[in-house]
Amino acid sequence: MRQLALLGLVFAALFTLPFFVESESWRTTIIMTLYAALLGQAWNILGGYGGQFSFGHAAFFGTGAYTVAVLQVQLGLNPWLGLVAGGALAVGVAAFIGFTTFRYGLRGSYFALVTLAFAEVLRILSNTVPFTGAGVGILIPLDPGAANLQFASKAGFYWLLWAITLGAFLTAWWIGHSRFGARLMAVRDNEDAARALGVDPFRVKMRAIMLSGLFSGLAGVFYAQFFLYLDPGIAYGPAVSVESLLVPIVGGMGTLFGPLLGAVALHAVSEVTREVIGDLPGISLVIYGTILVIMVLFAPRGLSGLVSRLTRSARRKTEGDRHA
Amino acid sequence: MPDMAIIVPSVLNGLTTGALYALVALGLTLIYGVLHIINFAHGALLMLGLYAVYYLNVQFGIDPYVALLIVPPGMFALGYALQRGIIGRASHGRDENILLVTLGLAIVIENLSLFLFKSDTRIVDVPYGFQVVEIFGAFLPLPKVVAFAGALITAALLWLIMSKTDLGRAIRALAKERKGAQLVGIDVEHVFAMSFGLGIACLGVAACLLLPSYYVNPQVGHGFVLIAFTIVVLGGMGSFVGALLGGLIIGVVEALGGLFFGESLGQLGIFLIFILVLVFRPTGLLGHKV
Numbered sequence: 280m281r282q283l284a285l286l287g288l289v290f291a292a293l294f295t296l297p298f299f300v301e302s303e304s305w306r307t308t309i310i311m312t313l314y315a316a317l318l319g320q321a322w323n324i325l326g327g328y329g330g331q332f333s334f335g336h337a338a339f340f341g342t343g344a345y346t347v348a349v350l351q352v353q354l355g356l357n358p359w360l361g362l363v364a365g366g367a368l369a370v371g372v373a374a375f376i377g378f379t380t381f382r383y384g385l386r387g388s389y390f391a392l393v394t395l396a397f398a399e400v401l402r403i404l405s406n407t408v409p410f411t412g413a414g415v416g417i418l419i420p421l422d423p424g425a426a427n428l429q430f431a432s433k434a435g436f437y438w439l440l441w442a443i444t445l446g447a448f449l450t451a452w453w454i455g456h457s458r459f460g461a462r463l464m465a466v467r468d469n470e471d472a473a474r475a476l477g478v479d480p481f482r483v484k485m486r487a488i489m490l491s492g493l494f495s496g497l498a499g500v501f502y503a504q505f506f507l508y509l510d511p512g513i514a515y516g517p518a519v520s521v522e523s524l525l526v527p528i529v530g531g532m533g534t535l536f537g538p539l540l541g542a543v544a545l546h547a548v549s550e551v552t553r554e555v556i557g558d559l560p561g562i563s564l565v566i567y568g569t570i571l572v573i574m575v576l577f578a579p580r581g582l583s584g585l586v587s588r589l590t591r592s593a594r595r596k597t598e599g600d601r602h603a
Numbered sequence: 604m605p606d607m608a609i610i611v612p613s614v615l616n617g618l619t620t621g622a623l624y625a626l627v628a629l630g631l632t633l634i635y636g637v638l639h640i641i642n643f644a645h646g647a648l649l650m651l652g653l654y655a656v657y658y659l660n661v662q663f664g665i666d667p668y669v670a671l672l673i674v675p676p677g678m679f680a681l682g683y684a685l686q687r688g689i690i691g692r693a694s695h696g697r698d699e700n701i702l703l704v705t706l707g708l709a710i711v712i713e714n715l716s717l718f719l720f721k722s723d724t725r726i727v728d729v730p731y732g733f734q735v736v737e738i739f740g741a742f743l744p745l746p747k748v749v750a751f752a753g754a755l756i757t758a759a760l761l762w763l764i765m766s767k768t769d770l771g772r773a774i775r776a777l778a779k780e781r782k783g784a785q786l787v788g789i790d791v792e793h794v795f796a797m798s799f800g801l802g803i804a805c806l807g808v809a810a811c812l813l814l815p816s817y818y819v820n821p822q823v824g825h826g827f828v829l830i831a832f833t834i835v836v837l838g839g840m841g842s843f844v845g846a847l848l849g850g851l852i853i854g855v856v857e858a859l860g861g862l863f864f865g866e867s868l869g870q871l872g873i874f875l876i877f878i879l880v881l882v883f884r885p886t887g888l889l890g891h892k893v
Contacts, residue, residue, distance in 0.1 A: 332699050334706070379882050388641045388702055392832055393881050399829060400874045407871075521710065528703065561714030561821075568710030572689065575704045579695045 282535060286452055289539070290445050297434035306433040310505070312546040313440050314498065318519065319526025319538030320447040321494035326524060327532035328454050329487040330467030332387070335394030336495050336523040338376065338401050339369040341514030343496030344503040345405060347428075348417045353410055358428035362500050369496020370489050372401075377488035381481050386470070395520070402515035416510030419503060428504050440501050447494040451535050463487050464533070495523065518564075525567055529574055531581030540582050545570070612741035613858045619747040621854020622754035623813055627827050628834035628846040629758060630805035636841030637778045637798040640690070640698065643705040645831060646824025647712035648803055652678055652810030653819035654720060660727045660814075667727060667814045668749070675807030682803025686796040709824075716821040724820040732815055746815035753812045757805065758847055764801070765843070774798050778841070830857075833877040 293313070300306055318340070325331050346368045347361030356364075380393050405411040412418075423431040430436050454460035465473035466480045474480055503509055513519075530541025548570065549563045556562060578585045627649060634642050655674050659665040665673070685708070693704040734745040765771035773794045776784040785791055817823075834853050838845025853873060860872040 332702065379878070383882050385881065387698055389881060391699075391702055392641065392836070393878060396829065396832075396874050396877050396881075400871060400878070403871050403874070521706070524703075559718055561717035564714040565711055565718065568707045568714065571707030571710070572693075572704055575693050575695075575700050575707065576689070579697075579700055 282455070283452055286448060286535065289536075290441070290448070294438070294441055297437050303433055306437065308546065308550065310433060310437050310440060312542050313437070313444055314501065315522060315526050315546060316539045316542035317440065317444040317447055317494060317498045317501075318523045319530065319541055320444070320451055321491050321498060322523040323527040323532060323534075323538050324447075324451060324454060324494070325487045325491035327527050327534070327537065328451070328460060328467065329463050329484060329491075331484060331488070332391050332524070333394040333491075333520070334391040334524070335376075335396070335398035335520050336491075337515045337517065337519040338394065338398040339373055339492040339495035340499040340502070340519045340523075341398070341401060341405070341509075341511075342372045343369040343499030344509050344514045345411055345417070345499075346496075347500045348419050348503045348509050349410055351419055352412075352417055357426070358500075358504060359426075362428065362497070365500040365503075366493050366496045369492045369499065372397075372496075373488045373492025374485065376492075377485045381484045381488075395517075398515050398517075398520060402511045405515060406511040411511070412509075414511065416508060416513075419507040421507060429507075436501075436505055439504075443494070443497045443501060446497075448535065448539075450490055450494070451538075455535055459483070459486065467533075521564075521567065525571055527581070529570060529581055531583030534581070534583045537581055537583050544582060608740075609862065610859075611739060612743070613862050614855055615738060615741050615743055616747070617855035617858030618851055619743065619751040619854070620858065621851040622751040623809055623850075624827070624830055624834055624854055625847045625850025626754040626757055626805055626809040626812070628831040628838070628850050629761060629843065630802035630809075631831050632835045632838070632841055632843065632846040633761070633805070634799055634802040635835060637774055638686075638795055640701040640705070641832075642799075642802070643702060643828070644685075644708040644712060645806070646826075646828030647709040647716075648678070648681070648824070649806045649810060649827055650716060650819065650821065650824035651681075651712060652807045653814055653817075653823060654716065655807075656810050656814045657725055657727055657819050660729075667729065667811050671808065671811045674811055675804045678807030678810075679800040679804035681800075683796045683800035685803075686799035687792065690799070691792060691795060709828075713821055713824065720821060722821060724818050726818045727814055729815050744816055746812075750812040750816065753808065757808050758843070761801070761805070762843060770794070770797060829877070830873055833873055833880075836877060837880050 296309055297306065300309060318336070321339075322333065322336050326333060343365035346365035347358050350356040350361045350364060351358055376394060376397050380390055385393060406414050421429070423429045425435065428439070430439070454463060462473065462478045462483045463486075465476070465478055466483050470480050473483075499514070526541040526545060527538045528541070529544055530539065531537030545567065548566060552562065552566050574581065580588075627645070631642060631645050634640065652674055655677065656667050656670045659670045659673065660667060689708070690701060690704055693700050729746075731745050735742040736745050736748050737743075738748070765775065773784070773789045774797070776787070777789060777791065777794050777798075781791065784794075830853060834846055834849035837852065838847070838849030853876070856872055856876065857870065860870075864872075
């Protein structure tokens with residue numbers, strides 16, 4: 280319950296941010312940070328709590344993004360409908376990928392490779408078929424208004440994103456405190472032992488990948504409405520997959536606040552490097568890659584693991600002082 | 604239905620491309636077979652090799668085939684250092700960590716190259732670049748024929764190293780039984796790094812053979828890395844003959860797919876094979892166990 284209260288407090292504070300932040304560029308920064316936290320939490324549900332490392336979360340993200348864009352541009356449907364359809368189709372893609380891989384017991388590196396390959400297949404397909412605009416990409420016409428899921432002010436986008444992200448974090452909290460979550464973590468820690476105890480790993484993993492796909496897909500819908508432009512590289516390219524996994528790895532996999540911590544840390548680092556070195560091509564990804572290597576080498580449990588290790592050793596030290 | 608006059612050259616072309624794929628995949632399968640890690644940085648390292656060959660040619664006028672004396676040893680050293688210094692230290696008891704570290708290395712290498720070499724696509728200008736050879740009535744570019752022969756020779760050399768030398772015996776022992784190998788006095792970290800170095804040296808050879816008929820840009824590794832994974836999975840993780848066979852098969856599939864369905868969908872065929880094999884027969888055609 281204490282964790283839920285803290286979560287409520289953090290999100291209440293996040294809700295009020297636009298009242299204090301007036302500058303549009305700073306609002307964009309906080310939007311991109313929260314968006315990274317959403318991508319990261321989506322990945323964390325499957326990768327952190329479930330131990331299934333996906334290298335292809337762009338498959339879900341891109342599906343959500345393309346759904347809302349294509350429905351609007353080709354069929355003239357309202358993007359609020361696209362929001363629902365995008366989430367649903369992303370869940371469908373997740374179910375398909377989950378069914379083909381988990382059915383045959385693919386784990387670890389094999390699962391990572393298959394998810395990557397699925398994202399690549401979708402990227403090539405969206406590059407070929409006409410209704411996605413192929414290689415040229417697809418442009419959503421600018422038409423501000425809440426009814427069109429576009430907002431004249433950045434604050435409107437922020438609150439939309441806030442609501443989706445809250446949903447993802449509540450889901451993660453629920454996973455940490457429910458029977459389903461306990462089963463999922465049991466499968467992560469030792470699949471064979473979990474099965475011996477009567478857990479059905481296939482069903483558990485299926486539910487996890489669908490939840491994960493849902494929030495990645497919704498992140499894609501948000502991205503499409505915010506930037507109003509998509510192409511195959513943006514939607515299904517490796518950048519989204521990498522950001523999705525990097526955020527929770529930096530912040531702490533399988534923890535509730537890890538993705539938020541990771542998103543803030545990564546964006547702080549990339550803002551600072553942009554200030555110091557300037558906006559050079561590829562440089563932010565160089566930094567991300569370096570952070571990934573350093574985190575895995577020296578802090579495999581992420582920032583929150585680092586924090587809890589430090590506080591624990593500090594506590595032990597003060598206790599030691601008291602005994603002495 | 605296109606007639607044989609188109610299909611035969613297409614198949615032969617596919618075989619020459621496939622031999623190079625096989626060479627890239629041989630390094631990957633060697634590393635997997637011994638260290639049981641999937642090296643995500645494989646494509647990025649191939650790209651580095653290609654740039655090395657390119658700059659040796661442009662700056663010092665060294666022919667790509669002469670660069671065979673320089674680039675593979677250099678790549679070997681790089682691979683040894685990477686395994687010893689970074690990758691080998693990353694596992695903390697979980698294979699996923701190694702996967703993540705090699706992914707991180709790939710991102711760093713690729714984007715650093717983008718920064719240093721710019722995104723321009725470059726080619727080398729060699730006098731034999733446009734010469735052709737007639738084989739079975741089909742005209743093939745000379746560099747591709749050389750690459751085909753070179754890839755097969757390299758595979759044979761690798762097989763000799765693995766089966767006839769002390770290093771090869773140590774590598775095979777380590778692949779089978781790590782504890783046992785340690786007990787008979789094999790320096791595990793050293794042999795691991797030697798295997799990784801050998802795998803990366805294969806990329807150096809591939810780079811020298813590839814560049815006369817290919818190009819280089821910072822993203823060039825991308826195309827190869829999934830293809831190489833497909834080959835390794837198709838042939839069976841850790842199987843040498845499987846990698847060779849898988850490479851040739853994929854080369855031909857790509858050439859024929861491109862002929863019948865157009866280039867981008869021909870690539871799709873490779874990924875579909877990849878997913879199908881991973882899902883239905885993850886042990887591959889010649890592999891033993893997952």
